[in-house]
């Protein structure tokens with residue numbers, strides 16, 4: 001690829017979010033047309049050096065559902081040897097389309113042990129890790145970074161160059177520094193400069209709130225694609241909205257039947273990946289987001305507290321949908337909806 005050249009079709013992918021983007025949720029995003037996704041981060045020290053079977057919770061991180069059309073496994077760590085060994089193990093599973101290295105996670109616990117975005121302060125080590133992983137696997141390798149540790153230490157251009165030289169497939173850049181965590185302006189200008197000189201696809205990430213926003217971000221950065229995180233948690237249909245906007249079609253209202261059948265589908269899929277009780281308990285946050293603004297949603301949310309089986313979940317939501325349909329009240333009432341923000345749950 002020549003500098004600044006873009007693949008013919010931009011790609012819109014789901015960003016990895018630890019604790020949220022498990023296989024069940026990713027499959028929902030693929031239903032709506034996401035072009036790719038990444039597993040939650042896999043700790044290379046635990047995985048690369050493990051002698052015995054990993055815990056069931058860890059094994060879940062490695063699951064892939066048939067609906068997941070394009071899936072990278074994401075590794076985090078600062079030991080080049082453990083990262084390489086983990087990449088070899090992931091490759092041996094013959095389950096993933098690519099390996100991605102996480103050098104963007106800002107969580108205090110993660111950077112405190114020198115991992116994630118802490119590596120942006122040690123670009124020499126970051127490059128050694130990148131080289132070790134590249135050596136260890138025949139799969140395409142990708143990098144996910146932030147612009148730098150803080151505004152005085154911007155290293156994204158250097159790491160993109162290293163990725164190019166090492167034959168990386170792409171780099172996703174969250175257009176903020178670690179110091180900014182998840183708020184403050186995304187530096188679209190710097191992303192644009194990086195995209196213009198890069199010889200490999202760059203995915204722009206950070207702060208997309210809706211489909212129109214994603215298309216503006218794509219245009220303003222000149223990126224090969226956009227990686228969408230928190231907005232997809234609250235509206236997984238964003239990938240379908242983007243596709244429609246790109247074709248100049250109108251974006252449909254997402255009415256109660258769609259939202260409720262989606263919740264049931266997510267619950268069914270999540271139950272395929274983790275214990276039923278845990279899966280149903282985790283549905284509460286998705287219910288609070290996807291039902292927000294429907295009449296009677298508050299009541300359903302409180303009744304959900306007494307539900308811990310898939311059958312119970314289906315029954316509660318099925319009854320709710322019947323009530324809404326009978327009352328011809330299946331639309332969102334903006335005055336009942338919680339204010340829309342990207343805030344979810346941050347690990348700090």
Ligand SMILES: Cc1cc2nc3c(=O)[nH]c(=O)nc-3n(C[C@H](O)[C@H](O)[C@H](O)COP(=O)(O)O)c2cc1C
Pocket residue numbers: 015016017018019020040041074102103104105144174205206207208227228229230231342344345346347
């Ligand atoms: C709860 C949560 C968990 C995250 N976990 C990961 C992760 O495991 N790996 C990673 O590379 N980024 C992780 N991120 C960062 C996101 O992938 C993304 O870069 C960030 O949320 C900015 O994009 P957004 O504004 O579209 O959400 C996480 C973000 C959130 C909010």
